[in-house]
Amino acid sequence: MLIVQKYGGTSVGSIERIKAVAERVVSTIRQGNQVVVVVSAMSGETDKLIGLAKSVSSNPSDREMDVLLSSGERVTTALTAMAIASLGQRSIALTGRQAGIMTDNLHTKAKIEKISPEKIKKSLFEGYCVVLAGFQGITESGDVTTLGRGGSDLSAVAIAAAIKADVCEIYTDVDGVYTADPNIVPNARKLDRVTFEEMLEMASLGAKVLQTRSVEFAIKHNMPIIVRSSFNNNPGTLVTKEDKDMERVVVSGVAYDKNQAKLTVMKVPDKPGIAAKLFSAIAGANINVDVIVQNVSSDGSSADISFTVPKADCNKALQFAEQAAKDLGAKGVAIRDDLAKISIVGVGMRTHSGVAAEMFDALAKHGVNILAISTSEIKISCLIEAKYTELAVRVLHEHFKLDLAN
Amino acid sequence: MLIVQKYGGTSVGSIERIKAVAERVVSTIRQGNQVVVVVSAMSGETDKLIGLAKSVSSNPSDREMDVLLSSGERVTTALTAMAIASLGQRSIALTGRQAGIMTDNLHTKAKIEKISPEKIKKSLFEGYCVVLAGFQGITESGDVTTLGRGGSDLSAVAIAAAIKADVCEIYTDVDGVYTADPNIVPNARKLDRVTFEEMLEMASLGAKVLQTRSVEFAIKHNMPIIVRSSFNNNPGTLVTKEDKDMERVVVSGVAYDKNQAKLTVMKVPDKPGIAAKLFSAIAGANINVDVIVQNVSSDGSSADISFTVPKADCNKALQFAEQAAKDLGAKGVAIRDDLAKISIVGVGMRTHSGVAAEMFDALAKHGVNILAISTSEIKISCLIEAKYTELAVRVLHEHFKLDLAN
Numbered sequence: 001m002l003i004v005q006k007y008g009g010t011s012v013g014s015i016e017r018i019k020a021v022a023e024r025v026v027s028t029i030r031q032g033n034q035v036v037v038v039v040s041a042m043s044g045e046t047d048k049l050i051g052l053a054k055s056v057s058s059n060p061s062d063r064e065m066d067v068l069l070s071s072g073e074r075v076t077t078a079l080t081a082m083a084i085a086s087l088g089q090r091s092i093a094l095t096g097r098q099a100g101i102m103t104d105n106l107h108t109k110a111k112i113e114k115i116s117p118e119k120i121k122k123s124l125f126e127g128y129c130v131v132l133a134g135f136q137g138i139t140e141s142g143d144v145t146t147l148g149r150g151g152s153d154l155s156a157v158a159i160a161a162a163i164k165a166d167v168c169e170i171y172t173d174v175d176g177v178y179t180a181d182p183n184i185v186p187n188a189r190k191l192d193r194v195t196f197e198e199m200l201e202m203a204s205l206g207a208k209v210l211q212t213r214s215v216e217f218a219i220k221h222n223m224p225i226i227v228r229s230s231f232n233n234n235p236g237t238l239v240t241k242e243d244k245d246m247e248r249v250v251v252s253g254v255a256y257d258k259n260q261a262k263l264t265v266m267k268v269p270d271k272p273g274i275a276a277k278l279f280s281a282i283a284g285a286n287i288n289v290d291v292i293v294q295n296v297s298s299d300g301s302s303a304d305i306s307f308t309v310p311k312a313d314c315n316k317a318l319q320f321a322e323q324a325a326k327d328l329g330a331k332g333v334a335i336r337d338d339l340a341k342i343s344i345v346g347v348g349m350r351t352h353s354g355v356a357a358e359m360f361d362a363l364a365k366h367g368v369n370i371l372a373i374s375t376s377e378i379k380i381s382c383l384i385e386a387k388y389t390e391l392a393v394r395v396l397h398e399h400f401k402l403d404l405a406n
Numbered sequence: 407m408l409i410v411q412k413y414g415g416t417s418v419g420s421i422e423r424i425k426a427v428a429e430r431v432v433s434t435i436r437q438g439n440q441v442v443v444v445v446s447a448m449s450g451e452t453d454k455l456i457g458l459a460k461s462v463s464s465n466p467s468d469r470e471m472d473v474l475l476s477s478g479e480r481v482t483t484a485l486t487a488m489a490i491a492s493l494g495q496r497s498i499a500l501t502g503r504q505a506g507i508m509t510d511n512l513h514t515k516a517k518i519e520k521i522s523p524e525k526i527k528k529s530l531f532e533g534y535c536v537v538l539a540g541f542q543g544i545t546e547s548g549d550v551t552t553l554g555r556g557g558s559d560l561s562a563v564a565i566a567a568a569i570k571a572d573v574c575e576i577y578t579d580v581d582g583v584y585t586a587d588p589n590i591v592p593n594a595r596k597l598d599r600v601t602f603e604e605m606l607e608m609a610s611l612g613a614k615v616l617q618t619r620s621v622e623f624a625i626k627h628n629m630p631i632i633v634r635s636s637f638n639n640n641p642g643t644l645v646t647k648e649d650k651d652m653e654r655v656v657v658s659g660v661a662y663d664k665n666q667a668k669l670t671v672m673k674v675p676d677k678p679g680i681a682a683k684l685f686s687a688i689a690g691a692n693i694n695v696d697v698i699v700q701n702v703s704s705d706g707s708s709a710d711i712s713f714t715v716p717k718a719d720c721n722k723a724l725q726f727a728e729q730a731a732k733d734l735g736a737k738g739v740a741i742r743d744d745l746a747k748i749s750i751v752g753v754g755m756r757t758h759s760g761v762a763a764e765m766f767d768a769l770a771k772h773g774v775n776i777l778a779i780s781t782s783e784i785k786i787s788c789l790i791e792a793k794y795t796e797l798a799v800r801v802l803h804e805h806f807k808l809d810l811a812n
Contacts, residue, residue: 015461022462049481055421056428056485057492064491067499068484071477075455078474079462085470086463093473097503098548119548142504142525 001166002034002124006134006156009043010173011230012076021171021230022083025129029089034124036163038134038156039080041072062107066136066146069108070096073133073152081131091129094119096136096144100162101155103137103145110137110145112154112217115162124163132159150211157214161221168223170210171230176237177202177209179402180254184393187403191252192235195242198252199225201345201379210239242347250348250355251400254393258340258386260290261314262371263321264306267331270296275305278324285320287313291341291374291383302330306372308383311337339371340389343381344396356380362399368392407572408530409434410442412540412562415449416579417636418482427577427636428489431535435495440530442569444540444562445486447478468513472542472552475514476502479539479558487537497535500525502542502550506568507561509543509551516543516551518560518623521568530569538565556617563620567627574629576616577636582643583608583615585808586660590799593809597658598641601648604658605631607751607785621645648753656754656761657806660799664746664792666696667720668777669727670712673737676702681711684730691726693719697747697780697789708736712778714789717743745777746795749787750802762786768805774798 005025012018021037028035049068053060060068074095081093100116123130134152137145147154153170160168177199180188194202196219203212209227218225218239228236268274275294282289290308297303309317314337321333349355356373359380363370368391372383384392397403411431418424427443434441455474459466466474480501487499506522529536540558543551553560559576566574583605586594600608602625609618615633624631624645634642674680681700688695698713715723720743727739755761762779765786769776774797778789790798803809 015458018462052421052481052485053488056424057488059492060488061491064484064487064497064499067480067487067501071480071484074473074477074480075458078470078477079458081470081473082459082463082466085467086465091470093470095473095550144501 002036002163003028004036004038004156004160004163004165004168005171006038006152006169007040007080007171007230008152008173009040009045011171012039012080013043015079017230018076018079018083021080022087024230025084026087026089029129035129036120036124036159036165037080037084037129037131038152038159039073039076039131040134040152042076045072045075063143066107066144069146070133070136070144073135077131077133084129084131089129090127091131092123093131093133094123095133096155097138099132099159101137101158103139103147105139105141105143105145107143107145109148110139112137112147112158115158117159117162120159120163150214153211153214154217157217157221157223157225161217161223165223167226168218169226169228169236171228172209173229173231174209175229175232175234176227177239177253179252180393180397181256184390185254185397188397189403189405191237193238193240194252195347196239197242197378198345198347199239201343201376202253202255215239249346250352251344251346251402253345253402254396254400255343255345256340256389256393258389259311260308260339260341260383261311261317261335261337262306262308262339262383263314263317264304264334265321265325265328265330266304266334267297267302268305268325269329270301270303274328277328278305278321279307281320281324282309282317285316287317287320291372291381293372293374308339308341308372338386339383340386341381341383342389342392342396343379344400345379347378349378349380358399359396362395363392366391366395368395408440408442408569410444410562410566410569410571410574411577412444412558412575413446413486413577413636414558414579415446415451417577418445418486419449421485423636424482424485424489427486428493430636431490432493432495435535441535442526442530442565442571443486443490443535443537444558444565445479445482445537446540446558448482451478451481469549472513472550475552476539476542476550479541483537483539490535490537495535496533497537498529499537499539500529501539502561503544505538505565507543507564509545509553511545511547511549511551513549513551515554516545518543518553518564521564523565523568526565526569556620559617559620560623563623563627563629563631567623567629571629573632574624575632575634575642577634578615579635579637580615581635581638581640582633583645583659585658586799586803587662590796591660591803594803595809595811597643599644599646600658601753602645603648603784604751604753605645607749607782608659608661616645655752656758657750657752657808659751659808660802660806661749661751662746662795662799664795665717666714666745666747666789667717667723667741667743668712668714668745668789669720669723670710670740671727671731671734671736672710672740673703673708674711674731675735676707676709680734683734684711684727685713687726687730688715688723691722693723693726697778697787699778699780714745714747714778744792745789746792747787747789748795748798748802749785750806751785753784755784755786764805765802768801769798772797772801774801
């Protein structure tokens with residue numbers, strides 16, 4: 001098999017960890033596989049470099065930030081290749097440029113536009129284990145770029161797709177994808193398998209195992225991913241496309257996100273195009289709006305429009321919302337930042353009715369009030385008071401019997 | 407003026423030093439100059455990276471070593487560019503590749519083959535201060551290379567020549583080139599000016615201010631160099647070609663090198679081609695031979711051949727010499743590693759006779775025995791017992807009145 005193995009910051013966080021990674025890689029190769037390794041910077045290194053930048057400049061340019069940040073993966077790439085070679089396996093370290101990762105020029109959060117994997121393929125053909133720097137690429141004009149937080153996941157999946165690998169293994173410090181956060185639900189169960197769509201919802205709902213963009217990329221290229229731990233030999237979780245033969249699980253997991261603030265623009269006159277005006281102003285400021293709820297008043301003349309944003313963007317969103325409220329003739333803007341979003345995810349929801357009602361009922365039974373609801377085909381999210389987060393996660397995990405294998 | 411300023415490891419060794427460098431650069435630009443900055447890695451960083459490599463592999467590959475080592479200059483390049491920008495001066499960080507530094511593929515000690523400075527020139531034209539990563543380049547096939555210890559000096563001089571700069575300023579932690587090591591001779595005088603040839607002899611004789619290859623490059627391209635301190639505003643030493651109008655100094659400086667071992671191949675039968683055989687074997691092992699002395703025996707039938715090598719190469723050289731001695735029918739090899747080489751340098755020697763005799767006499771008067779002598783047009787070197795090094799430096803400094811400006 002042709003396997004891409006991606007190792008995150010904690011997996012290459014020390015000399016000992018790098019040696020352990022090298023042993024796993026070499027053992028995979030000796031079982032008859034070809035392996036491309038993608039590594040992140042040592043854990044803490046990126047934050048250290050950002051700290052240095054902040055100490056020389058209050059507003060460092062994104063282009064120079066990328067020259068700086070891309071140094072971290074060079075170090076781990078070279079050290080990992082050396083460690084693999086010292087076990088008797090030919091190995092070559094490639095930078096993002098050498099790996100042919102071409103991006104747009106949105107420095108510090110660049111998007112991959114094209115991959116030219118000739119050098120990778122040639123090296124594999126010549127019997128090398130290829131070790132790539134994740135998180136980085138290069139623009140058409142030759143400038144170094146980075147892909148944003150968690151970008152090494154994306155590098156790994158994109159490379160796997162480009163070289164038509166059989167599977168992309170993402171090594172991290174947890175055993176895989178769980179039915180819920182094990183810190184909150186002690187009997188949370190590791191999932192053997194989840195669909196791309198479920199993984200995507202979980203990732204965007206706050207489960208931290210895989211970066212959202214990397215899952216989107218995997219869907220587009222139908223690249224199976226295995227999430228597993230680099231600290232043991234447990235089999236991990238397979239993330240793959242929905243299998244028609246497989247029984248559809250109604251609820252696969254419970255996710256939560258405490259990083260939510262809710263803004264309500266009150267008594268907006270109910271005219272067509274009002275919501276569009278409000279949200280285009282906020283989108284223009286590059287703020288991600290999540291849940292949106294609109295309640296029309298009983299007489300139909302006005303509406304309250306509520307929406308959630310990440311807490312970090314709360315003040316900026318408030319400015320735009322207040323300006324928009326003024327322009328639209330609304331009464332004002334109310335804000336709450338003591339909220340959490342709790343969600344259940346499962347492909348079986350498509351065909352099972354009544355899941356939402358069960359969720360609301362389970363929460364109500366334990367006195368958890370729901371402030372807003374948002375649904376998609378395979379997930380239901382409720383906005384609740386943040387203090388009920390852990391309780392709600394446990395209630396839903398138990399109600400849907402997620403501790404039992406389906 | 408178009409000025410290249412190179413800052414060494416101690417000059418960019420901390421956030422405070424980087425900020426001081428930025429202020430000097432911006433002040434130079436505000437005086438109406440265009441500036442290209444070349445930086446080394448933070449002092450200690452390269453050794454730290456080598457330590458990491460040694461801890462994952464007993465024999466790390468040179469190619470991967472270069473991927474690793476080249477990360478150090480990326481950090482200082484980006485930080486310096488950011489610090490300059492924060493003072494209101496547009497600034498851009500370029501890697502060795504972006505600066506167009508093409509080298510051969512002798513990893514960890516690559517030679518510059520070509521510089522394509524289009525990107526540098528374009529950035530200067532657009533009003534940027536260009537900050538370049540020293541010490542690194544790229545091969546034709548796109549692999550990262552480094553230029554060996556002190557390689558940033560070479561990067562700076564080569565870039566200066568390629569963009570036809572008016573001068574190349576080398577910033578370090580000393581005030582310039584001295585008549586002798588100030589640690590040994592308290593009244594050593596900073597030279598306002600030395601010729602390229604004198605600088606070359608001094609560099610290769612152990613004065614540590616400028617890397618030998620960078621001086622050779624400066625000679626070839628007639629690029630004036632100013633060696634000065636980044637810790638003060640003293641004017642430094644101008645290294646330039648000999649000026650016909652300038653009075654020729656007989657002796658400019660005294661240099662010493664304690665890192666010498668002497669090997670003597672005894673009673674080599676005196677046949678043509680014998681010396682060539684001996685030294686081609688040693689050169690093949692990449693060992694630099696310095697002083698060579700051959701004494702033919704009184705009956706002319708055999709000769710003792712002595713030569714010096716760096717102490718680090720002593721054991722390796724001994725192996726080759728013993729093999730050669732056997733092959734040539736010599737009696738054996740004797741070795742001494744308690745020696746130092748002491749040298750006087752000055753362009754005036756070309757026209758002044760008797761300088762060598764004065765040197766030998768001054769040393770003899772203080773009981774310093776001379777074991778071998780080697781001369782060039784502008785320098786005289788003597789091999790002496792290492793314990794006399796400091797005495798000999800002081801004696802020669804005083805004898806030639808180097809504390810007085812000529």
